[in-house]
Amino acid sequence: MKVLEEKHRLATRWCHWVNFPVLSAMIFSGMLIYWAYDPYRIGAGNVTLFHFFPDWFYNLTGINAQLARGMALHFALAWIFALNGIAYVIYTALSGEWRELLPEPKSFREAALVALHDMGFKVALPPQGRYNAAQRISYSAIVLMGGLSLVTGLAIYKPAQLHWLTAAVGGYEWARFEHFWLTMGYVGFFVIHIGQVIRAGWKNFRSMLTGYDLVEVKESASAE
């Protein structure tokens, strides 16, 4: 017979689903700000492979010429982003769930197996708890990145009053560079994450929504 098994606690699900639209809006408003001074590129010397961002992209998305709005949105929604992230970290620390989230020494080798398996190679997967090794690494990294976004963001926001913080992340220009690439990291994470969620299927998605999954157990184990 089948029984309900708890997969994700309410606090985890709440923080996850609040973060999704808020981070999206932070990225959008961040782009409105970045447009006003957009120096970053992939390239070296005079060779530019890709400029962030080409004119066609600005025109297509309509994010040009809205710096004031971008700043106002960014500095309003940053509160929700920060408080939600801090709440998640506190919850994860106090509940003990960090044990299932943080990578273990063996996670890095196992994550390679998970990656090979997901790319279609026939590799035996190691046993896993709530998260597999690749998930432990990527989900921990994304939380760490959130913290770094907050820190570098504050360093750009108040470089005079928080001069020590700005200095700690390498100065004003580095802070903006780091803040930008962290954001690109979220975009990369998002693409892979959505792909993996689609691959994992309905039951996995349902567990992130409801917190539960239906799992098969042996009769004897569930006898009352």
Place this chain on the structure above:
Amino acid sequence: MPNKLTPEQEMSRRTRRGFLALGTGAVVAAGGWEWINSGYQRGGDIPAPLRSMLRFNERVVRKALFSDGHLVKTYPASAIGELKENGDLGLPDDFDADDWNLEVTPRGGLPQTLTLDDIKALPRYEETFDFKCVEGWSTVTQFAGARLSDFTAKFAPGSEKAPYVAMSTADNGYYVGLDTPSAVHPQTLLAYQMNGEDLADEHGAPLRLAIPVKYGIKNIKRIARIAYVGTEPKDYWRERGYDFYAGL
């Protein structure tokens, strides 16, 4: 308990509830987004909820962070870059330096007219800091001039208690409002020199503001009027959606 749900029924119930919560959340999020963006038009002022948040942020920063003792980082002269001339509002071409003077109005007092020599008679300070544009770029620049705090003490004594300072160009083509704590910050200068030379016309000759605790938009060029006032002054970029305080 009678009519106990089977695990399958329980799962369905929770799934329905989950989607209901997700849908409600999506409606709330969309409504909130609609609300904070309501009435926004490109190039215009920002909607009221966002303006309130900027004010709230300023109150938090003022209470938690701002201090006269928090000095912006200064640099050696070797770090000086070439400051871009980013705006010419209030800088008409037919400017004649001989006609220039500065009108200062203490709070509740009468205006008086000053010359550049009056300002040069005050103690001269030099500082090299990273001038930060609201667009996101910055350039290390050296300014030299009188402290606005010294200027205030001499020409508008008592006006340090006025909550705001208003500054504008002769033609009112550009105007800024400052909160007085930032205006009398020890690094705020009425500058008549930049990078070791007298101010160039395009950088606001003969007298401009150098206020390193604010974005460049507050560093008004070719100041013609300074007034200490009780209410928030008109501010060019505030009217175009930017934060009134624009503090760093």
